Amino acid sequence: MPGNTFGELFRVTTAGVSHGPGYLCIVDGCPPGLPVSVEDLLPDLRRRRPGQSKLVSQRDEPDVPEIWSGVFDGVTDGTSIGILFRNEDQRSADYAEIKEKYRPGHADFTFDAKYGLHDYRGGGRSSARETLCRVAAASIAKKLLAKQGVRIVGYVKQVGNVVADIADPAQVTLEQVEANAVRCPDSTAAQKMIALIEQVRKEGDSIGGISELVAVGVPSGWGEPVFDKLKADLAKGLLSLPAVTAFEYGAGFRVATARGSENNDAFIPVLPSPGSVGEGTGVRARRIGTETNRHGGMLGGISSGEPIVCRVAIKPTSSLPKPQRTVTRAGAPTEIVTKGRHDPCLLPRFVVMGEAMMALVLVDHWLKWKAQCGP
């Protein structure tokens, strides 16, 4: 409850700071018998890593996890999974100035106001480096979900004013996403995004954007009515990521200008594709779908069986090589230049973090469904 744990049945607890010895991650509640190795965790950790291209931070961290427990003879054994990351490329000197000045857009001031002190080295606990624990835990979650027929994919939908044209979010593949450095499946838009980010970087500035996240294959029936609606937990999970300022699913903010007669999705009979997995959990679920998906795969907070589609906005990196106005810890006006190695645009690396939170939310709701409604 004090904020470093996510999930109730598939529960992730983390500790660590960007400029200490490293990070600890404990994953509790994973069903036993799932094959898990360090190799399973590496692909998404690599996608999250800084230093992959000029578009992102140049900090160089191998980010190879150590699994200390919870996996025995190559499979999960039902007990808590202990994962460790060691920090290597820290360069604390880069951050000396921020000891006495609050960085605009960062959590230095609010941590200080809350706790009466803060670890100023690279943001301490508020550093986005903490998300590597989430990504590692989510690799396990994704494996569990894949066995249920659920596939999660995220991508960059917009950077600045460059908007990708995606015909059908449910058809986007990981390969398309990974085909370019900005992780946008529309290759034309991708080139424009890359050019824009490059330009912004040269100007000593940063730029925001929008990421779209999709879960295909979620059967109808996941999500709890009333307070723990699936849409509510997705919103919480995604807003818990650094720099996320907005969330919408399905038609999202566009519902504001819509009429009910045009916003409702008509129910239609559907024929399950032969050999399909996880496409509905009850008799009725297998036979009914919707003609359109303005409801983004959730009705009444419960999955409908249609693809779950949501979007989040990510603000431009707060750390800037440009001078910014701020105050000292003592409250005196001053300027600050944040020298570290920062991403000119967070979007390319965000994609995997967004997928991670979507996976953690879905796996938790799957286990809740199993507990109450499973066989």
Add this chain to the structure above:
Amino acid sequence: MPGNTFGELFRVTTAGVSHGPGYLCIVDGCPPGLPVSVEDLLPDLRRRRPGQSKLVSQRDEPDVPEIWSGVFDGVTDGTSIGILFRNEDQRSADYAEIKEKYRPGHADFTFDAKYGLHDYRGGGRSSARETLCRVAAASIAKKLLAKQGVRIVGYVKQVGNVVADIADPAQVTLEQVEANAVRCPDSTAAQKMIALIEQVRKEGDSIGGISELVAVGVPSGWGEPVFDKLKADLAKGLLSLPAVTAFEYGAGFRVATARGSENNDAFIPVLPSPGSVGEGTGVRARRIGTETNRHGGMLGGISSGEPIVCRVAIKPTSSLPKPQRTVTRAGAPTEIVTKGRHDPCLLPRFVVMGEAMMALVLVDHWLKWKAQCGP
């Protein structure tokens, strides 16, 4: 955890359906010694009530709560507060048709898929009538927050294409909001909204919109880093409301097109106004603010002391007097006309529900702050 409880330290648990005997609401964790009476709960319950104008549902419910426990000699006694609502104006007959047909946009199908059955009378547990428990509990939360100097106000920002012009969200008063039937403090826009809703109603249709919610006086330091960020819990609380499809705070989705140099808010020294209450919890908090508020009062998931400002989108009412295409429970194509007494636009009644969730989130984080960081 199974979804009918909200909050951790100020915890609201509810039961009840729209066409049963009534609703039960248990509020746990309220500090003792707070004066609470039925009269304290009535004002917001009246704002939530249907039948207030032609803009909303014509169902007529007195919605007078009974407080069964937790209040002794007029003040909270620290034990769980039991609140009861009796349903009166039910007219089950209105809902006979939906027993065999899934209403588009509603939770009938997903409840059925999840539980293998559903209470089809007026939506059963998925009816928005459940929010009267939230509003009652939030009246208590608002009283607690008021003692901390926190004031919450919500209003209608947009209906269809009519957008209100609000100079400063932090200056909007309850009186301005309640001055018209649509609860929009911009009286010019309000008239246009009313005209639009009236027109939509005559067309047998419904219309969506956007509500803006503001908390003024939240001191810096509320909110937990990492997973339980204040922005994340606000997003969850608001998305847990029926019909909400999107959430943003501060600059929200507009960050997508912003540069870091224009999105960051500069820190500045501030002078506390004499005699002010709750404007900062630590020494530094009282002396530092930001020049602008694109961060919507939260940095790193922790309140900054600036007004908390967020917006949510509410979809057009799914129930329509117009025929809609759907399927029967058996999966056969059919049409449905939802005859009940429904709101042509949910926005005017939504405002108090949005305020309620904001209050429940804030009071919970205040208690968490007290536990870990309080004196």
Add this chain to the structure above:
Amino acid sequence: MPGNTFGELFRVTTAGVSHGPGYLCIVDGCPPGLPVSVEDLLPDLRRRRPGQSKLVSQRDEPDVPEIWSGVFDGVTDGTSIGILFRNEDQRSADYAEIKEKYRPGHADFTFDAKYGLHDYRGGGRSSARETLCRVAAASIAKKLLAKQGVRIVGYVKQVGNVVADIADPAQVTLEQVEANAVRCPDSTAAQKMIALIEQVRKEGDSIGGISELVAVGVPSGWGEPVFDKLKADLAKGLLSLPAVTAFEYGAGFRVATARGSENNDAFIPVLPSPGSVGEGTGVRARRIGTETNRHGGMLGGISSGEPIVCRVAIKPTSSLPKPQRTVTRAGAPTEIVTKGRHDPCLLPRFVVMGEAMMALVLVDHWLKWKAQCGP
């Protein structure tokens, strides 16, 4: 978390006081499709009722619950079950004196110290009348457990120095327990207990005792390692009942004087009885048992498949017609005579409360098992 909720997946939340309008009970997380009616709740509520014999309190309450939600067309529908009890026979006048004096052995003083006030009418929230919510919720839990092949039975093992002779706890039936007013399956001991309680009552005093609680049919594999061991949750559940001062399972305190070589239970092959239900969840579980049951059906905090056997001590009723020394709320020495209608011995009515907590703990662990280890 603030103390009025029990369980995590099968979650019971209560409110109410003994001298207010009544009690509210919300049961969340019950699997859908279970037939539940008021009639299902009555048998155990009747066993809990005061006024059944001279051995217990003469307060006369019908204790007939109203089910307001969560049951539709006779079966649970997966949503929160709202249950209501109205208080009838209150006689507040009986309690006038305790407004100004602390009753020894009661919670008046500690509530006052904690909250700065307390509802002095009959103990307010600390009244054992609150357990009727637990018993009602547990009737539902028992039905779920019965479908898993689990049967729970409690009985009076000891009153004062009278100790029952029970050959095999796992063989005791509800009929044997209900055969006499003291709920002791050893009819010879039962008569002595009744005589002792009668004598104590005439002396204006009260007497304590021990209750034994048994769960037969729990398959191996329920209970979480480390902190949420089954034995730990049973201890918590039972110690959460008023007047319980001690808990032991299996050999309990007798292990203090035992050698390892005599305390360990040898594993042996077992043949499942034909047609048996729920007697093991894995392949191995079905074929292995223990020769003796000093481990009380739990090893490493996880059920072994052997009967779960535990015992709790219940103190003599604190309310006495005899004068007792105490202080006033102002701290001045005085005497008090607690006039109400109290049980001279809590044991006969305790049995069903103990069974209730055992059922609530087991059903919660069953659901946890389903979530993580179920099919």
Add this chain to the structure above:
Amino acid sequence: MPGNTFGELFRVTTAGVSHGPGYLCIVDGCPPGLPVSVEDLLPDLRRRRPGQSKLVSQRDEPDVPEIWSGVFDGVTDGTSIGILFRNEDQRSADYAEIKEKYRPGHADFTFDAKYGLHDYRGGGRSSARETLCRVAAASIAKKLLAKQGVRIVGYVKQVGNVVADIADPAQVTLEQVEANAVRCPDSTAAQKMIALIEQVRKEGDSIGGISELVAVGVPSGWGEPVFDKLKADLAKGLLSLPAVTAFEYGAGFRVATARGSENNDAFIPVLPSPGSVGEGTGVRARRIGTETNRHGGMLGGISSGEPIVCRVAIKPTSSLPKPQRTVTRAGAPTEIVTKGRHDPCLLPRFVVMGEAMMALVLVDHWLKWKAQCGP
């Protein structure tokens, strides 16, 4: 919730096994500003260590923790505290036999039944070595409690038939406890206990006992009514320790033979000692105590201000050099000799584990008190 987390506001989450690389421990919710260093954690870790005398296991582990986060510039910074232990003296070869045979009294069989597999190396997750995380976390809890005037002390009350004579549990000091190898403050009894354990060890057997745990200085008002009673959480915390089979507080099981008139503790006025700390949280609390302490410092589940006194029984070590009858994983009868380096009596090392759980429970309830009832 899946069992590897303890506490709600002061929350300890652990992972690790006895024969893997080591243990991870995350402590969340600690108030900021508390001086904490590795040195603060060592004293109790040394008391817990094996190899201290012939009375306990000869495994030799330095058990020096690494603090990876949550402490900055020597004080807690409010974020999650990450603690690491590396295993060193493992000798996996010792445990080869148990791969195919279930050890009587151990969790091998139940883990296998639950998860379908288990880490057989030294008990895997069920090894009591896991308690070093609890002890480390509790060292922090004890520092917080000490600032509130709370002192916790545990000691060995009984080994086999040797019972210590303790005049006043509240007067026992750490020095008295640590004065002998068996940790019994009655030095005469201690010599007999040592002799008995030595004899049992030579016989290739083990022996059980009772530990008494005391918290002095807990003010009145800690503990939640109804389900989260302080007595209930203490019972859970202590029963969550390996080998604990029974719990009682105050008069405990002796209430079974007591009359109400002799069991109730009379309230009396008390004068606070000058300069005392933490002796009551409200006005009344400071002036009222009880003449005797049969209630063990808790009434209605809430602390009364009197010393909290409880006792737990610890079974004789299950691992024995003597041959024991058991079955193979395939269910065939066989014998087993558990060769490892095991304690002939768990009691001397248990004391610090018992203190640890008492500290974790109390600190959690202190924070809950702060949240709801604090200033």
